[in-house]
Amino acid sequence: ILELDADERVSDQLREELDRVLSAADCTFYYVPMHNYIGSVWVRHGWGAYNGAAAKVSLFRKGSKIWGADRVHPRLTLIGEGGWLHGHIDHFVYDDAGALINRLNRYSDAAACDAVLQGRRLHAHRTARRFFTRFYKSYCRRRGYREGWRGVLLALFSALYPVLTHLKALELAERRGRDG
Template sequence: MKLSALVVARNEEARLPRCLAALSFADEVVVVLDRSTDASAQVAQSAGARILEGAWAVEGDRRNAGIEACTGDWILEVDADEIVPPELGALVRDTIAASTADRHQVRIDNYIGERLVRHGWAGSFGTTSKPILFRRGVKVWGKQRVHPSLRWTGTEGAKITAHGIRHEVDADISDMLRRLDRYSSLKATDMLEAGDIGSLPNNIRRFLSRFFKALVSRKGYKEGGWGLLLAFCAGLFPLLSHLKARLEPERHRP
């Protein structure tokens, strides 16, 4: 089985070297560079990757372009801030050699700085597993700028949990808050384009339910103050997106 590793990036010259070096177990590496102005292309070329450069305003479109560029029977889709350890690479090869399914969830180990934060990821602000290993042709991303929807065909196999991807999601608290600001702005644009920004009461309810889910249901309380921060960001994401679309439509309209 031929395996393609797909990396979608924008101005990631600092993180691409470690990400790409960890993908040597793949038969080919495809790097999609979206409006990159730094040395990302040179880094990818030096690593022996095939490069697809362009400009995509919508995340789903750029990810679909990358999937179409892959030639493998199976695709492993990772981001520039994710590192696949050797043990997981070997497990991925074993999985695709034996699998009769069409896709598999893979465990994600999220790091804030050097701290592994296992609990509290929820509400479109983070996840502990993603469906990133799949046969070519079964996965299509939706046309959204942030957290695009997914359309699948085929069957889902067993989740890969013995080893996980190292996801260096945030450098520190300030980086986490900048991510919240960036994500909510993109979500506001998506909602304005769709003509549905929701209501304030509903988004207040979503704040409370997502805060509870992250802190209690997803056991964020086990992480102390970090879990509290994650619960706050998970709950605030839909509410802040709504408020940006409602109060500042001229700033976020597509």
């Protein structure tokens, strides 16, 4: 199974590699590198958390990739032997900065709903710490600073995601308690 989202395209290099890999089929799943774009610009650094990944399991045999129940980036269980492909998927994540804001809002809404429905306990000190650690991880460790304003935006939104999720979950739980 080759899994692609609507905003993803197979590169020519990956297309050629798929022909070879499918005939050999040494592994049950494969990680495929992602080229993530904001507009028409390939942004190489700073991805992670909710906003994009450097690679993902996009090629797998039936039954070797099992998704969890969360609405936003559910946990995966991978079964069998994995491998890496060299060809990439072009992932047109965002058209512009406004699209980043809209996605942050949608994803934090869904994650807050999951947190409340699953009865997850949220801790303000952990959420505050995650703001700083996520920003640092995206901007410094994943070298988002090399991407100019796009790197700042990715780091800031990675940091804001758990904070917004936490606040929206509190609001949702309060509303549910009031409405019974």
